[in-house]
Amino acid sequence: MPLERSKRWESPHEFKGARPLVKVFLSQSAFDRISVHSTAEMDDEVGGALIGLWCLDRDTNEQFVVVQHMLPARHTRQGSVYLTFTQDTIVDFHDEIEKNYTGKRIVGWYHTHPRMGIFLSHYDTWLHHNFFPEPWQVALVVEPHKSLAGFFVRRDDGALDPTRYFGFYELNGNMGRSMIEWNNLQSTDEESEGV
Template sequence: MDWQELESLQPETIAAEAVLLSDDLQRWKSGADSAVVVHADAMQQMQAHAASSSNEIMGILRGRALAEGGRTLTLVLRAEPTEKASETRTSVHMTLASWQQAWSTMHDDLPMVGWYHSHPGFGVFFSYTDSASQRAYFREPWQVGVVIDPHSGEAGAFLGRESVPVTMWTAEQIAG
């Protein structure tokens, strides 16, 4: 397979074998057209952040994105909670201050690949507002929105401008 990292992130050629462990590589090769792999530490941080409040919360996701033809693979290596977001029981909005805080934490070359937020007790789905946010800020086909329901423990991933539900799995390690 000839994998190429998306040029908007890092214009270099990468073999999938260099970033996925063998079990994950086999799962990806036998799976759907697009998928999301979340490092276990990032998933744990998202779940802990979601469980920390009865309000909806949000954060940014950082990692890598790979593409081959129409297939995408988004690797989430870090989850970073945002501060100063406008949170209520049923909604959360990024403020200018929360975006500035998010950008100020990016001191390495690991790009933003998406966002996450919680639906405490409401289930895992993308609402109309979630879809509008995805279209406005995370519209690339490899950009992911993750929803976590801390009450049920469920999580789901939605890709690109159209917020398409995709397969998501957690990996204890990601090579590289």
């Protein structure tokens, strides 16, 4: 697990006893592309897939995902308060992975909540369970106006809390300049959170 070269970003919800099943590592290039996509459309929701790796740390037996790329969703239906993936959206993701990201997985999805908070709606939760049913698949919600974000991750018992989001690790965030500009997350220089 690449903890030592990552910068930890903590969510305000993380000290309330919930333990995520997976830790999330986000590459700076994926962050950059998600930010560009999120701010390109400030009124309607947009979204896409998070592409990367699902890993098991041999030493600690902990699971983690690495978000390396993103794919904007096509074949969606969208409006100011909803974003719908269709079966064609998912087929398109798999086609793109086969063509350009061989061996990578869909580790989750992201979407924006313009002028709303960071949560999963009933519909988002339905979409997550139906299109991203693997226990280690995550959902990222981004609010582009105030620049807020959070990852929704299933707990080790499989439950998903739609109101409490987790932070993540910025890959290579300790090696050079940090890029993250999400105002609701706090950085910490601790290398470990004592798990």
